[in-house]
Amino acid sequence: MTDTIAAGRAPVLYDLEPSGNCYKVRLFASLAQIPLERRPVDFLAGDHKREPVIGLNPWGELPVLVDGDVVLRDSQAILVYLARRYGGEAWWPGDACRQGEVVQWLSTAANEIQHGPCTARLIRKFGMALDEAAARRTGDRILGLLEAHLVRSDWLAANRPTIADCAVFPYVALAGEGGIDLAPYPFIRAWIARIAQLPHFLPTAGLAPAA
Amino acid sequence: MTDTIAAGRAPVLYDLEPSGNCYKVRLFASLAQIPLERRPVDFLAGDHKREPVIGLNPWGELPVLVDGDVVLRDSQAILVYLARRYGGEAWWPGDACRQGEVVQWLSTAANEIQHGPCTARLIRKFGMALDEAAARRTGDRILGLLEAHLVRSDWLAANRPTIADCAVFPYVALAGEGGIDLAPYPFIRAWIARIAQLPHFLPTAGLAPAA
Structure with a gap:
């Protein structure tokens, strides 16, 4: 691998501004x-x-990252790559237990967050013909589980901000655009505000007022 | 962390025999x-x-892994934990590019494989009232993308068997139980046979005859 950043070239993000999956990468990089x-x-x-x-990316999805000879699809994979290569241990810890904790939430981002608040937003904001009732059920369940987790912990994993928070934050913070009200979830709203106060936080259009 | 294996105690898997998500963990451990x-x-x-x-596991899902004071839900997270702690670099490489390649497929396992062949199997084998047409659409798409990948590569990531293969294998190899025919996918069938020939491969009930 050539070190593109050391050589003065930045990794290239094929990007879509309103995509929460692309925002995961922009947020973490910031x-x-x-x-x-x-x-x-x-x-x-x-x-x-x-x-x-x-x-x-034969999958025809965004984001895609190109960094020298490295080409990656999938926002979670891009977060792991960028964190491991350029982000230091803080965002993606090296030990087994912490990695396991983080990956739990990367799976949640790829599955329940995608099929819950993300899908609700695709329907309401972008008019896509998807199953809104199923998206609301998945959204209610995952937000309830996320709220219960955040009652006990300020961050999703490793007792500190990690790529797990970056992977879950966008579609949760944009849930209102999918018609999902975060009022019943005070600990989620506090976590959103906590992330929004991190140094070098990058906002995006449509974030909940709490953030 | 206490080292449970060195202390003569094995990590505990809360297990369900017919679950492909539990089989991911049993397969990799074997x-x-x-x-x-x-x-x-x-x-x-x-x-x-x-x-x-x-x-x-407040999510009420299996598998769950308990290893000393470590408690993890989510099969992908358990694979990363076990590989990082006990499996050596071969199954879960340490470098950024390889980790990114592997995580691409962990996301696929958590998302498209779960909502495609896994859901089709839940409907056909276990009678669950889920959307079969959606599961078939997702299954057809992901199997087509997987086939195209395997035309170019023997393994999913890092040019060798990794936890990516362990995460994707179960529900693909069990696709027939969901009424999904693997006949149109010769490269997937060859990959299934390749995995089944690895040393210490662990079969499970219902695997495709090719395996």
């Missing part, structure tokens, strides 16, 4: 002060299904 | 020769929603 070259993709024009993006 | 104490949970009696399991 918090960890990792330079990124953002390359916006015209989603409405279908450019994520055309070259060069489809050649980099 | 391949990496990590001892496990299996503690079967009576799912039909609802014991996963009662103490002691619900106290260990």
